Amino acid sequence: MNPTVATGAMGFLTGDGLAGYADAIAGFVFLIMLAITVIGGLIACNAERLVCAVSGLALCFVGVAAIYYYLNSPFVAMMQMLIYVGAVCITIAFAIMLAAPEDSQKNGPAGPLSGPLAFITAGLVTMGLIGLAVNTTFAVLPKLNMGGVKLIGAELLTSYSMVFELVSIVLLIAIIGSLVIARHGRSK
Amino acid sequence: MSLTIFNTVMAVVIAIAFAAANAAYLVWAERRGAGRIQRRPGPNVNGPFGLLQPPADGIKLMTKQLMIPAGADKALFMVAPVLAMAPAIVSFVTIPFSDTIVAHSMNIGVLMIFAFASLGTMAILLAGWGSRNKYGVMASVRAVSQNISYEIPMLITVITIVMMTGTMDLKEIVTAQSGGLLNWNIVPSLSSPLMPVAFLIFFICSLAETNRAPFDLGEAEAELVAGFHMEYGSMGFGLFFMGEYANIVIGASLITILFLGGWGCPLGLYPGVWWFLLKIYLVIFTFIWIRWTFPRTTIYGLLNLSWKILIPISLFNLLLTAGLLKVF
Numbered sequence: 091m092n093p094t095v096a097t098g099a100m101g102f103l104t105g106d107g108l109a110g111y112a113d114a115i116a117g118f119v120f121l122i123m124l125a126i127t128v129i130g131g132l133i134a135c136n137a138e139r140l141v142c143a144v145s146g147l148a149l150c151f152v153g154v155a156a157i158y159y160y161l162n163s164p165f166v167a168m169m170q171m172l173i174y175v176g177a178v179c180i181t182i183a184f185a186i187m188l189a190a191p192e193d194s195q196k197n198g199p200a201g202p203l204s205g206p207l208a209f210i211t212a213g214l215v216t217m218g219l220i221g222l223a224v225n226t227t228f229a230v231l232p233k234l235n236m237g238g239v240k241l242i243g244a245e246l247l248t249s250y251s252m253v254f255e256l257v258s259i260v261l262l263i264a265i266i267g268s269l270v271i272a273r274h275g276r277s278k
Numbered sequence: 279m280s281l282t283i284f285n286t287v288m289a290v291v292i293a294i295a296f297a298a299a300n301a302a303y304l305v306w307a308e309r310r311g312a313g314r315i316q317r318r319p320g321p322n323v324n325g326p327f328g329l330l331q332p333p334a335d336g337i338k339l340m341t342k343q344l345m346i347p348a349g350a351d352k353a354l355f356m357v358a359p360v361l362a363m364a365p366a367i368v369s370f371v372t373i374p375f376s377d378t379i380v381a382h383s384m385n386i387g388v389l390m391i392f393a394f395a396s397l398g399t400m401a402i403l404l405a406g407w408g409s410r411n412k413y414g415v416m417a418s419v420r421a422v423s424q425n426i427s428y429e430i431p432m433l434i435t436v437i438t439i440v441m442m443t444g445t446m447d448l449k450e451i452v453t454a455q456s457g458g459l460l461n462w463n464i465v466p467s468l469s470s471p472l473m474p475v476a477f478l479i480f481f482i483c484s485l486a487e488t489n490r491a492p493f494d495l496g497e498a499e500a501e502l503v504a505g506f507h508m509e510y511g512s513m514g515f516g517l518f519f520m521g522e523y524a525n526i527v528i529g530a531s532l533i534t535i536l537f538l539g540g541w542g543c544p545l546g547l548y549p550g551v552w553w554f555l556l557k558i559y560l561v562i563f564t565f566i567w568i569r570w571t572f573p574r575t576t577i578y579g580l581l582n583l584s585w586k587i588l589i590p591i592s593l594f595n596l597l598l599t600a601g602l603l604k605v606f
Contacts, residue, residue: 141407145354148400168389176396176429183403184422187415239386239446 120160127153140186148179165239289381293370297363300527301520302332308566315570342512347409350509354408359514361401362521365394366528373531374449376541376551387448388436391532392429395487398525399425402489402506405518409509417505420495420577424486427581428493431588432483435476438592438599439463439536442470452540456549462539469606470599477537479592484529486580488522491569495577530561 130153133146151174158167246254306321306328313320321328346355372387374380384390399422406418440446442463443454455461464477486493497505507518534540534557541554575583 139351141404142351142354145357145400145404164384165386165389168386168393171393172389172396175400176393180396180399180403180422180426183400183407184419184426187403187407187419240444 120157123153123156123160125153126150126156129153141183144179144183144186147182148175151175151179165242286382289371290367293381294367297367297370297524297527298520301523302336304523304526304562305335305519306332307562308569311563311566312570315567336516339513339516344512344514347411347509349410351408351410354404355509356514358401358405358408359510359517359521361404362398363517363524365397365401366521366524369394369528370524372448373528374452374535374540375554377449377549379551380449383447383449385445385447388440388446388451388536391528392433392436395525395528396429398521401521405510406506409506411509413502413504414506414508417495417497417502417508420502421489421506423577424489424493424495424580427584428483428486428588431479431584431592432487434589434592434596435480435483436536438470438476438596441596441599441603448535448540452535452542455539456542458542459539459544462537462542464537469602470595471602472595472598473537475591476595477533479588479595480537481533482583482588484533485565485568486584488525488529488565490526490565492572492575493580494569494574495580500574526562526565527558530558530565533561534558 127150130146130148130150134143134150135146137143137146151170155167155170155175158164158170309331310320310322310328321331324330324334346352369391371381372384372390374383374387402421402425403418406414406416406421439451443451445451445454455463459465463473466473470476489495489497497507502508507515510518531554534554538557538561540557541551542549543553
């Protein structure tokens, strides 16, 4: 985590006077974003109806996009909004509305992992992550460049062109697969 | 620091006021225009030319009781109208009205407007589903399929423009078109001879994205009663209406900025905010004109138009422009 964010959040919580005023506002905003993300995630996991769960997911994505924006990468934030909220969530919701009956609700416990065991697992994972976050010393890396659209594009097509091509192959396979499935459905 | 915050707050307040005023008076303009086209007076009783009609409508909507249907999903039902209005206001923040009048200039302004426009689709979806009404659900399924299919040719056209100007900053896109009519993006140039076609595609997509007739399948009153907002009364309905008209203003602004030279004069004289306003209101007038002149399409005609005509042509235009930009 960015050290100023941490001190800002701390400054807000402890209220150490006017010195950390701007930091405190920043920290408060950051806490709101965290709350939005966590609440969205909780709704997504616990909602009774699937459409409500998707709305929670969208809220969670908006929170994550806000955090990206806060951490000074507006391009990633906008892509998060455009792709995850604008495309993924809406496609999921659309599929639910087309495919499932309106009153489709979640089923009961999915298996032995849900319930107490899941809570223990989640708790252990959380403890591990907290331990990692507290014990790691975060080095502030020097800023490489402005992170603008042009630089990202140039990097994608030069240094990371392999990744770029692999991603496009994955997408191509997904498209062909969905076409094959749809074709099969039509012939029946 | 504090001055920056003050400026930002002021900008947001002005954006909200501009959106609200436009929404109110565009409804009046729409009804007067409709009356003119259908050879009837339209609202002409309250005040001169019926100019006091929007405040009267506003007071009526705000004093009505907000009813929530018993079977509705309360949280989603309440969230949806806000979600229809809020993204439109956020998008106003980054639109440059002139060289100096812009609330927050971003170097990815185009991307931001489209990112927030996608939230509007979510609002329609939640409104239709949250009211637990079969017409509402059908309307939102239609509206979403329409929005998804028309976003694709729209974004491809925007990519063409971004390739030509080499920036996603709305301000710089306008600056690249400064110096008169012949520099505007709507005029075919050597590197992109199909620009008028791209403009037409973008215009059609703006009509479809703002759910305007002839593409208003989401609220086709003859078949779906009123579509996704049929269960809403009072200010819930008011917010949907304001969101719709705010989106129309944003669509007209985008058309002006991307194709019509923004705040530049056709002859290259006296650039300024007045040209921008003149252009967006001309575009909006065309929207109103089209709405009351053309009949509604069918849902199949609508989807075929996008997937079979607009997307292939816009893709072809993208490839052609990419190739010609490399040559010249």
